[in-house]
Amino acid sequence: MKKRNTLILIYLVLFLCAAFAAKPFRFALFTDTHISPTNTQPTEDLINAVNDVNSLNDIDFVIVSGDVSDLGDTVSLRIARKQLEKLHMPYFILPGNHDIRWSEPQAANFKKIFKADKFSFTHKGYKFIGFATAPQAKSGKGIIRNEDIDWLQKTMDSAKTDVPMFAVTHYPLQTGDVENWKEATDILKKHNIKAVLGGHYHRNVLFNYDGIPGIISRSALRAKDPVGGYSVFAVSDTIKVWEKRIGQKELLWLELPMEQ
Numbered sequence: 001m002k003k004r005n006t007l008i009l010i011y012l013v014l015f016l017c018a019a020f021a022a023k024p025f026r027f028a029l030f031t032d033t034h035i036s037p038t039n040t041q042p043t044e045d046l047i048n049a050v051n052d053v054n055s056l057n058d059i060d061f062v063i064v065s066g067d068v069s070d071l072g073d074t075v076s077l078r079i080a081r082k083q084l085e086k087l088h089m090p091y092f093i094l095p096g097n098h099d100i101r102w103s104e105p106q107a108a109n110f111k112k113i114f115k116a117d118k119f120s121f122t123h124k125g126y127k128f129i130g131f132a133t134a135p136q137a138k139s140g141k142g143i144i145r146n147e148d149i150d151w152l153q154k155t156m157d158s159a160k161t162d163v164p165m166f167a168v169t170h171y172p173l174q175t176g177d178v179e180n181w182k183e184a185t186d187i188l189k190k191h192n193i194k195a196v197l198g199g200h201y202h203r204n205v206l207f208n209y210d211g212i213p214g215i216i217s218r219s220a221l222r223a224k225d226p227v228g229g230y231s232v233f234a235v236s237d238t239i240k241v242w243e244k245r246i247g248q249k250e251l252l253w254l255e256l257p258m259e260q
Helices: 002-020 041-054 074-084 104-114 146-157 181-188
Strands: 025-030 062-065 091-094 119-123 126-130 165-168 193-198 205-209 212-216 229-235 238-245 250-257
Touching: 025 041, 041 074, 041 229, 062 126, 062 193, 074 104, 091 119, 091 126, 126 146, 146 181, 165 181, 212 238
Parallel strands: 025 062, 062 091, 126 165, 165 193, 193 212
Antiparallel strands: 025 229, 119 126, 205 212, 229 238, 238 250
16 A cells, blocks of 8 residues: 555656646747837838737747837837737737937836836746847947846746746847847856847847857848748747748748757
8 A cells, every 4th residue: 555655646746747847839029120100111010920920829929029119219119019919919028229229218118118128937837038138329239237137147046947948138149249248148057048039130040149049030020021020939849940921831940959
């Protein structure tokens, strides 16, 4: 009887571990929407992206990784919020350099409209952490503010070290883009970080942030193409990234092993 109870306990523990382990899922990423009060095309591109992702039946949430507006003005940010609120799934947002535009009042305005300028949440066993990378001065490099470095440190430390994590920024965390990028990567590398996601470059590209994969996604804008688009991520034992052009099939452009 004692042996039987022990076996039952072992099976119960294994079942609970499996139940709470990281599970496969898909999410979308919008970036560099550049909503403008005078140009309606970016708004049309965002509307199309929202409608397109709503037509998919397996997207759990959407991340919006900065440059939501072109000028950081209240009108544009409110237009973006109105459209993003039409998503059928939750969205998580952070500002880019165009949203802040080298101005503390604009940084406060973004936070007022979207109720936050950073995020932290756990989804199916994975933790997602998004924080702002702001421009120092007009046309200057980005920087992570001291208060955001402190927040990142505390947020990372509050999670178990074995929990798989994704970080999200706007600027790439590398020389030439963010002056104090290594402060962030030093913190991230102490944990089970899988990749850093972002935008800013308006194209799909894979970087290496001191050993951490840096996955940069295309802009939501159509630019010279007939339609705009966004990225779709699938998380399982691999990280897969597709470019999803509006009304078209997903095009796989990146696949990385989860364990680097």
